[in-house]
Amino acid sequence: MVISDTAASRPLKVSTEVTRSHRIQLKWALHLALWVLAALEFYPMILAIIMSLKTNTQYYIHPFSLTFPLDFANYSQSFAVIWHYMLNSVAVVSISLAGTLIVSTLAGFVIGRYRFPGRDVLYYMLIALMMVPGVLTMVPMFVLISRFGMVDSWWGLVFPYVAGGEIFSIFLLRQFMMGIPQELFDAAQADGASMWQEFWHIALPAVRPIIGVIAVNHVVGWWNDLIWPSIVISNPKWMTLMPGLYSFTGQNQTNVGPLMAGYVIGSVPLVLLFIFTSRLFVEGMNSGAFKL
C-alpha cells in the first residue's frame, strides 16, 4: 500500500487543478440529478396537494396545474369526516404497540438472560414464524377471528398485529438483552432485587433505544395498513384511517378536491412523527431489512 502511494503521488499532483474543477462540475451534476429524482419521487404527493386546493370547477378545467384562488375549504370538509378514523387508528396502533412491547420485552428478557428447560425450543418456535408470510395466514386468520367474534371490532386488528409484531421484536430484544453487562444484574441481586425488579429497573432502561426502533417500525406499518383492516371492519364507527380513506374514496369519486385533501391529511401524522424520531426511523428501517 505504502509503496504504491508514494509511486503514484507525483503523476496525481500534476493533474490536481484539472481534476478539481472536474470534480466540482460532477458534484453539481449529481446534486441536480438528485433534486430531479426527488421531485419525481414526490410528485404524487405534490400533485395531491395541488389537486386538494381546487374547487370542482377548477378541477374540470385545469385538473393538474395549480389554480387560483386556492380553495382551503376542502380541508375542513374532509377533516370533518376523517378525524374520526384517525382517532380510531391512534387507538388501534397504541393498543397494538403497548401489547407488542409488553409481550416481547418480557419474553426477550427471559430468553436473553435466563437458562431454563425448553428455552431454545420456544425461541426457535417463535423465530421460525418469520418465514411464514401474511398471504398464507390471511384467510384462516379471518376464519379464526370470526369464531372469536372479533369481526367488526378493534380486537380483530390488535391480536393479529401483536401476534405478528412480537416475533421480530423478540428476535431483536433477545440480542440486546444478551448484550447487557452481567455486572449490572449481579449488583442488583446482591441488593436482593427480584426478577421483576431486574426486568423493570435494569433490563428495560438498557434496551430503550431498540424499543424505540421497534415502535417506530410497527407504527408506520400499522398506520398505513389497508387490506386487513378493510376485511375485518365494515362499521364506520370502528374503521381505521386507511380503510376509512378507502371508503371516503368511493364516496368522493366526483369530488376530487376534498378527496385529495383527505389523502394529504392522512399522510401528515407520520410525517410529524418522523420529525421527532428521524434517527430512530433510519435505524428502524435498517433493521427492518431483516424481515423476510
Next chain:
Amino acid sequence: MALTKTASTTVKSKRRRSRQPLWLIYGFMFPAVALALIFDYYPAFSGLYLSMTNTLEVGIKAQWVGLANYQSLFVNNPAFIDSIWHMAVLAVAAVIIGTTVPLIVAEMIFHLGSNRWRYAYRIVFLLKMLIPGMVIVEVWGYILGVNGVLDQVVKFLGLPGGDIAWLVDQHTALAAIVFIGFPWVAGIAILIYYAGLASIDPEILDAASVDGSQGIHRVLHVDVPLVTGQVKLIVILSAIGGFQGYFAQFLLTQGGPGWSTQVPGYFMYLNAFKYGEMGLASAIGVFLFVIILALTLINMKFIRSSQDYQAQ
C-alpha cells in the same frame, strides 16, 4: 454478532441464574407463546387444512375434498396459470428495478463527499416510505388515467399514445402497474446499498483511484463486486414483495381489464372475501407460501451479508 458472543459466555458462567423460580420464568414467556400459538401457528396450519376442504364461507359446514382445490387451480384453470405469469412479470420487473435504481442513486449520494448532504438525501428518499402506499397508488391512478398527467405529457411532447388510458387498456395495464412509483427510488434499498458502499475499505478506493479507476469504471469494477451481498439481499426482498403484492390491483384495476392484471394474491383475496370460496382461496395462499418460503430459505443463506451492513 460479536456482541452476542461475549454476552452468551457471561450468561453461561453465572450458575446463579437458575435460582429464579421456574414458574415465574415461564410466566414471562407465556403471553408471547400463547399469542404465537393461537394467532400465528393455528392459522398457518388451519390454512393448510382449509385448502383441502370445500369451505365456502365462515360458519358453513364443509367437507374434506383432498387436493381438489389444487386440481381446480392448476389443472382446470388456465386463467390461474395466466395470473401466475402476470405475477412473474411483475416480480421480475420489481427485482430489476429494485436492484438497479437504488444502487445508482446510492452511488450518486455516496459520491457527493459531503457527509451532511449524504445524510440529507438519504433522509429525503426515506421520507417517501412514510406516505401511505394507498395514497400514492390512488394518485398514480390520476397520473395514468384517461387524459391523466402522463397522457398530457405525452401529448405535450408530440408523441403518439396521448389518448391511451394506460390502466384500462388491456395491452398496457400490466406495464402501467410496473410504472407506478416511477422513478422507483425506494428508501430502504438506498439505505442498504449506501451502508454497503460506506463499509468499503477506503484503502481499496484509494488504490483504485491510484490505478486510474474512476467514475463509471470504478462503480462497475470496484463498487459493484463489493456490494454483491447487498444486491442478493435486495433481489430476494424485491422478489418476495413482487410475489405477495396486489395493492395496485386492489385499488386501481381489480385484476382487469378482463384478466390482464390478475395475480394469485388478489385472486385469493377475491375468492375469500368476494366470491365466497375460502377453501380455494386457502389453496392459493398455500401455493404462495411455498414460493415465498423457498425464497426466504435462499435469503437466510445470505443473511450474513445483510448483517455486514448493520455495522453502519
